[in-house]
Amino acid sequence: MQHRRRDFLKLLSLMAAAGLLPAGAARAEEWNKAAFGSKKLDELMKLLGAGAPQQSDLVALIGPEIAENGAVVPLEVESKLLDTESIAILIEKNPNILAGIFTIPSGTLPDIQTRVKMAETCNVYALATAGGKRYFAVKEIKVTLGGCGG
Numbered sequence: 001m002q003h004r005r006r007d008f009l010k011l012l013s014l015m016a017a018a019g020l021l022p023a024g025a026a027r028a029e030e031w032n033k034a035a036f037g038s039k040k041l042d043e044l045m046k047l048l049g050a051g052a053p054q055q056s057d058l059v060a061l062i063g064p065e066i067a068e069n070g071a072v073v074p075l076e077v078e079s080k081l082l083d084t085e086s087i088a089i090l091i092e093k094n095p096n097i098l099a100g101i102f103t104i105p106s107g108t109l110p111d112i113q114t115r116v117k118m119a120e121t122c123n124v125y126a127l128a129t130a131g132g133k134r135y136f137a138v139k140e141i142k143v144t145l146g147g148c149g150g
Contacts, residue, residue: 036098044090044097053127053134056081061126061137070118070143077112077137081130084110088129093122118143 038044045053062076077087087110089099094117104110110128118124121142128135 053136056135059128059135059137061139063141066142068144072115073118074115077126079110079128084128084130086129088127090125094119
């Protein structure tokens with residue numbers, strides 16, 4: 001897997017050097033360093049400009065009830081909000097709460113799947129932005145030690 005990622009990045013660099021990609025396309029977007037370093041949920045919400053997001057049934061967070069391996073926890077977030085602009089995943093008790101922000105290009109399906117690392121049992125939030133407003137779904141995921149399932 002590591003080789004495929006490295007090969008892909010090399011390909012992007014070569015395409016940019018050959019002028020096949022617009023300037024800056026092979027470069028990662030500027031990221032919100034303060035948000036990714038945030039240690040408190042309310043502080044993170046302010047840094048994301050979320051204020052007080054509203055819980056919504058139009059945002060679905062799908063993940064296991066019990067994660068037997070906290071190093072690899074599969075998550076899926078689906079948004080049925082019209083014109084979803086972004087989806088963020090927040091893990092309440094991780095050292096850094098913000099696990100990722102995904103920009104949803106216009107006209108694409110707002111459905112992401114990823115794997116995250118969880119330090120301990122806690123609430124996981126999916127925060128979707130649509131029309132300048134923020135909506136969330138929350139799910140408690142139990143992390144067991146040693147993979148014993150209990």
